[in-house]
Amino acid sequence: MAVIDIRNKTPRTNGIRPLSAIKKIARHHSATATGNWDAFWPHWKNTRGWGTGGYHEIILRNGDVELCYDPEEITNGVANQNTSIYHICVVGNGSFTDAQEKTFDERAKIAMKRFNLQPKDILGHNEFPGTNTSCPGIKMDTVRARLSSPVASTKDDTAYSSPALKDETELNLGSKARRQMIVDQAIAAGYNKVWQTKLDDKSITDADLLALGAGTSVRNSMPKVEDVKAK
Numbered sequence: 446m447a448v449i450d451i452r453n454k455t456p457r458t459n460g461i462r463p464l465s466a467i468k469k470i471a472r473h474h475s476a477t478a479t480g481n482w483d484a485f486w487p488h489w490k491n492t493r494g495w496g497t498g499g500y501h502e503i504i505l506r507n508g509d510v511e512l513c514y515d516p517e518e519i520t521n522g523v524a525n526q527n528t529s530i531y532h533i534c535v536v537g538n539g540s541f542t543d544a545q546e547k548t549f550d551e552r553a554k555i556a557m558k559r560f561n562l563q564p565k566d567i568l569g570h571n572e573f574p575g576t577n578t579s580c581p582g583i584k585m586d587t588v589r590a591r592l593s594s595p596v597a598s599t600k601d602d603t604a605y606s607s608p609a610l611k612d613e614t615e616l617n618l619g620s621k622a623r624r625q626m627i628v629d630q631a632i633a634a635g636y637n638k639v640w641q642t643k644l645d646d647k648s649i650t651d652a653d654l655l656a657l658g659a660g661t662s663v664r665n666s667m668p669k670v671e672d673v674k675a676k
């Protein structure tokens with residue numbers, strides 16, 4: 446699974462909100478057999494007259510995900526209720542691939558943690574009041590049951606389109622293994638070993654981990670002495 450960051454090319458006119466305004470995660474389908482942002486945007490812009498796209502994330506048929514907007518951006522997904530919703534679209538028409546479902550679960554868990562939400566807060570488009578649509582084309586009770594059960598950790602084969610995105614996503618997952626990895630990398634990059642102690646006694650905060658992750662990226666991107674000499 447790859448996370449493809451397209452946030453720098455998506456237009457936006459809807460405005461923003463604080464993260465605390467997000468109360469629900471909506472699952473959609475595209476109601477098309479195939480597609481991606483580039484395929485959907487002309488319809489949204491020209492037919493619907495939108496200045497912002499329909500979703501924060503689009504999960505492609507192969508399980509890769511296009512990250513379209515930061516969660517602070519208000520996107521279009523459920524009329525008149527978008528201010529409180531984070532939108533995830535799964536490309537397909539009532540039929541989805543195993544790779545897509547695996548990605549949806551991963552992305553939904555990241556979003557739940559980030560916005561402090563529960564499986565009950567993940568709704569299909571047609572579960573919101575006042576809607577009349579076949580979207581999202583799947584039984585949401587099944588999806589929510591999946592998200593309620595703890596999943597054994599699996600090999601991480603996720604690829605990211607930028608190091609910053611990788612740091613951000615890993616931090617949001619917040620698993621013990623990922624926290625350990627951030628600290629390991631930070632210490633390898635020259636940070637004080639006290640961070641390992643803080644991890645062990647659980648006094649490390651998310652802000653600490655974010656700073657360590659970002660700092661490690663910066664340190665690792667600086668040229669080594671050998672590199673400079675070689676030029």
Ligand SMILES: [Zn+2]
Nearest residue numbers: 473474570580
């Ligand atoms: Zn929908």
